[in-house]
Amino acid sequence: MKHADFFIGLEFLGLAGFRWRCTDVGARTIVAVRLDHNDPNWYRGPPYVAKEVVFDEHEIERCHLTEEDAILAAIEEVDTSGHPGYPGDVVNHMMKARFEEASARYPHEGVLRFDRCAHDGEIFHPYAGRKDGAQWIVQLYLPFRQSFLEMPEREFIMLPIATAADVRARADQSAE
Structure with missing residues (x-):
């Protein structure tokens, strides 16, 4: 709508x-x-x-x-869309990281709402965060590479929010 x-x-x-x-x-x-x-x-x-x-x-x-x-x-x-989706074992891993440690749960839920697009077109899906000293680290899944990555929160939120066109472009890049 x-x-x-x-x-x-x-x-x-x-x-x-x-x-x-x-x-x-x-x-x-x-x-x-x-x-x-x-x-x-x-x-x-x-x-x-x-x-x-x-x-x-x-x-x-x-x-x-x-x-x-x-x-x-x-x-x-x-x-x-061209989005490859999330295999069951990946979803299981992401949910455990997000909800298993209730006492250390990531407090900035808004950061986890949107996928972000890296400068090279890679799509980053945020699923949890962890504390590292004084800073928060965002835990990411890269659906097109089927791999995991971590990034300082500050760097992650500076990336643009991924659009449907970004996902389609990344899917087309994978098909080449």
Whole structure:
């Protein structure tokens, strides 16, 4: 969806197929409540008893009006993106690193939201972080190389966020 599609009261599907209701439209974001209670009193407001959640421009793009729209978008993504995906053992490794050590959990969740693109076109997928002295190290998976890498947080966040075009270009580079 696009930001202009939203209005207060609009119901839509967000990530993982959850239903939401838009409660506010900002300049570049929308705010919504998740529709997960049977009692309509949860959704009287503002203020709302249900927690309001901000959707930024990246999350808005992944919203859909219907389940059919969501399925068709997922099929198109798989058919056109060129992303190689994540093997099961890699997902297992990433989840263990991210959640196993609860006391030392990486505090900057926003850093882990977006893949980044290196200057040579390589795609870096952040999945966890670890403390090294006074600095944080971001743990990365390189899906096209099927390898792991670490990088100081400061260096990682200076890289541009990877776009769909970056992923497609990297896929085309792999095919050569």
